[in-house]
Amino acid sequence: MDFSRFLRTVFLVDLLQGLWVTFRNQHPKQIVTEQYPGERPRISERYRGAPRLNINPDNGETLCISCNLCALACPENLIVVTSERNEATKKKELVTFIYDTSRCMFCGLCEDACPVDALELTQDFELASYTRDGQIWDRQMLEEGPKPTQYKF
Numbered sequence: 404m405d406f407s408r409f410l411r412t413v414f415l416v417d418l419l420q421g422l423w424v425t426f427r428n429q430h431p432k433q434i435v436t437e438q439y440p441g442e443r444p445r446i447s448e449r450y451r452g453a454p455r456l457n458i459n460p461d462n463g464e465t466l467c468i469s470c471n472l473c474a475l476a477c478p479e480n481l482i483v484v485t486s487e488r489n490e491a492t493k494k495k496e497l498v499t500f501i502y503d504t505s506r507c508m509f510c511g512l513c514e515d516a517c518p519v520d521a522l523e524l525t526q527d528f529e530l531a532s533y534t535r536d537g538q539i540w541d542r543q544m545l546e547e548g549p550k551p552t553q554y555k556f
Contacts, residue, residue: 451524466521476516505538
């Protein structure tokens with residue numbers, strides 16, 4: 404070890420240079436503060452967040468036709484769709500729809516594969532939960548959507 408490198412180590416020159424860069428950019432004109440959660444942040448139009456199963460507003464039923472294309476398109480294999488055939492109408496009816504948001508990379512391939520726009524990725528970004536079980540959403544949770552906490556100040 405040469406003497407100059409020894410002096411740089413002892414006097415923490417690299418640390419002081421890094422601190423100088425930090426303090427140089429601490430001018431109040433350059434600081435931007437969002438008042439979250441009091442004010443909701445602006446989200447980009449193309450942001451893909453929490454998934455949702457859309458409901459037909461006319462009859463209140465889900466738009467999902469149980470075609471399973473979303474599950475096939477998902478690169479992480481985190482969507483499980485099960486259905487039963489209704490003998491009276493001869494149509495498949497959705498029984499369960501399970502979506503594991505803990506492994507989702509929000510790529511939007513499931514949304515693109517859906518032929519009836521039943522599944523969409525919304526602007527909701529608050530997906531935190533205390534357990535992994537809270538990250539596995541069933542059909543009811545997907546239809547209702549996440550319920551973010553409303554803070555009052």
